[in-house]
Amino acid sequence: MASNPHELRVYDSVLGLLSSEENPTPLVRLHRVVPFRHAKIYAKLEWYNPFGAVKDRVAANLVRDAEERGTLAPGNKLVEATSGNTGLGLAMIGNAKGYPLRTPLSAAIPLEKRTVLRFFGTDVQELDDSLCPAPGAPEGAIATARETAKQPGFVLLDQYTNEANPDAHFRTTGPEIWRQTEGKITHFVAGLGTCGTITGNGRFLKSKNPAVKVLGVYPEDGHDIPGVRSKRQLAQTKLYFPQEYNGEVEVTNREAFDLCLRLNREESVIAGPSSGMALAGALKLVPDEPGVIAVVIFPDNIFKYASSVCRHFPQMCPALAGGMPGEAAGAAPSRNEQLMDEMIENLKNPYDSVAVTDLARELNGADGPKPLVVDVRPAEQFADLHIPGAVNLPQSELSQRKGELPPDRNAPIVMVCGIGKFSKPTTLYLKSLGYRNVRSLKGGINEWVRKQQPTAPAVAAKVN
Numbered sequence: 001m002a003s004n005p006h007e008l009r010v011y012d013s014v015l016g017l018l019s020s021e022e023n024p025t026p027l028v029r030l031h032r033v034v035p036f037r038h039a040k041i042y043a044k045l046e047w048y049n050p051f052g053a054v055k056d057r058v059a060a061n062l063v064r065d066a067e068e069r070g071t072l073a074p075g076n077k078l079v080e081a082t083s084g085n086t087g088l089g090l091a092m093i094g095n096a097k098g099y100p101l102r103t104p105l106s107a108a109i110p111l112e113k114r115t116v117l118r119f120f121g122t123d124v125q126e127l128d129d130s131l132c133p134a135p136g137a138p139e140g141a142i143a144t145a146r147e148t149a150k151q152p153g154f155v156l157l158d159q160y161t162n163e164a165n166p167d168a169h170f171r172t173t174g175p176e177i178w179r180q181t182e183g184k185i186t187h188f189v190a191g192l193g194t195c196g197t198i199t200g201n202g203r204f205l206k207s208k209n210p211a212v213k214v215l216g217v218y219p220e221d222g223h224d225i226p227g228v229r230s231k232r233q234l235a236q237t238k239l240y241f242p243q244e245y246n247g248e249v250e251v252t253n254r255e256a257f258d259l260c261l262r263l264n265r266e267e268s269v270i271a272g273p274s275s276g277m278a279l280a281g282a283l284k285l286v287p288d289e290p291g292v293i294a295v296v297i298f299p300d301n302i303f304k305y306a307s308s309v310c311r312h313f314p315q316m317c318p319a320l321a322g323g324m325p326g327e328a329a330g331a332a333p334s335r336n337e338q339l340m341d342e343m344i345e346n347l348k349n350p351y352d353s354v355a356v357t358d359l360a361r362e363l364n365g366a367d368g369p370k371p372l373v374v375d376v377r378p379a380e381q382f383a384d385l386h387i388p389g390a391v392n393l394p395q396s397e398l399s400q401r402k403g404e405l406p407p408d409r410n411a412p413i414v415m416v417c418g419i420g421k422f423s424k425p426t427t428l429y430l431k432s433l434g435y436r437n438v439r440s441l442k443g444g445i446n447e448w449v450r451k452q453q454p455t456a457p458a459v460a461a462k463v464n
């Protein structure tokens with residue numbers, strides 16, 4: 001056997017594959033998509049980690065750190081809010097070390113990630129949350145994870161606040177890059193999510209050479225790039241230390257997905273959307289000057305993002321863009337899709353939705369018969385907080401449990417979800433069952449709480 005196992009790449013266990021200074025992920029120079037004459041741009045391909053993403057480093061370090069502190073021990077279960085990659089890494093580290101994982105996550109996370117998490121054995125709790133979990137959202141993934149962590153046996157490692165997240169990069173990614181560039185790196189570029197990557201690498205590289213420029217890239221508001229946060233979302237992130245970075249820039253969805261496509265087609269680099277985003281930012285921020293050596297983190301590869309690809313390049317997914325039988329497939333949405341989008345859009349009309357203040361008045365009996373409030377969120381979220389008197393029929397169970405709806409098709413019904421998104425298709429569903437007087441609550445339970453309407457349990461009681 002070779003003295004250095006990485007020479008032959010023979011390992012005692014899969015955990016031996018985790019990257020380190022001796023076993024770095026590859027650095028690959030980019031040519032065709034880089035318009036520079038002087039500056040050299042290298043991509044660090046993080047899908048060469050054993051479970052497919054940059055977050056494997058973080059998952060391993062969170063677990064190592066908690067074990068060493070004694071906060072995680074055999075018999076414990078892990079709970080972690082995640083936009084996918086941390087969950088995938090933690091699931092596999094957990095499988096290798098005997099810690100089962102539960103992960104509350106947004107139903108907006110790509111189906112590929114949610115399915116593979118389940119395939120890995122994770123207990124996945126899907127929530128009506130935004131793409132990137134927002135600390136403070138009353139029913140978001142992070143709040144749910146914190147609640148679960150109060151149960152005996154559960155341990156929350158919390159990548160959003162835990163210094164072991166940036167420390168993973170201080171211990172591994174940073175030293176790898178320093179060694180791989182022989183100390184010649186001048187610019188480090190990363191997309192911003194929890195900010196563990198930029199903060200840990202930045203601290204390490206600046207400890208070696210304070211002149212290294214540390215640059216962050218973030219997506220536009222309302223973006224469709226899992227794992228990263230817009231400027232507004234970053235304000236809620238504990239590990240975001242802008243004073244430690246030398247520059248930041250915004251990249252649009254279009255720029256990120258277009259460059260992601262070019263990386264795959266022109267460089268044969270199987271980069272995912274956040275890699276396209278990070279590189280698009282690097283091309284804006286890094287100067288084209290002699291001696292410039294920039295390293296850009298490429299967090300994961302394109303294989304997890306088929307559904308995002310279909311959204312951004314519908315012409316590549318004829319099965320979805322094909323429309324009615326006999327219609328030509330094309331880039332435009334099919335007539336069926338247009339009809340469906342239009343129906344959902346039409347539910348915003350004043351007849352099919354109800355504002356918080358109006359529903360509150362109706363529930364006080366001011367305007368005739370009180371409507372039945374049907375809350376379509378998962379049972380745990382309902383138990384946590386709901387409109388007094390509401391019944392819970394989770395969206396995923398609605399068709400099996402339709403017998404629990406009132407027999408009278410004229411009965412007034414209001415559908416409620418977290419933010420008013422999921423209640424709309426369920427309103428349509430009830431209409432398809434013949435209900436004539438069904439509406440959706442605008443802004444969902446979030447808006448109800450924001451407008452300080454009564455809840456069960458009461459919000460003040462919850463806070464205490």
Ligand SMILES: Cc1ncc(COP(=O)(O)O)c(C=O)c1O
Nearest residue numbers: 085193194195196197227274299
């Ligand atoms: C695909 C992807 N890109 C970028 C990032 C951002 O990395 P960080 O959370 O270290 O800022 C993540 C983090 O989850 C990610 O999953």
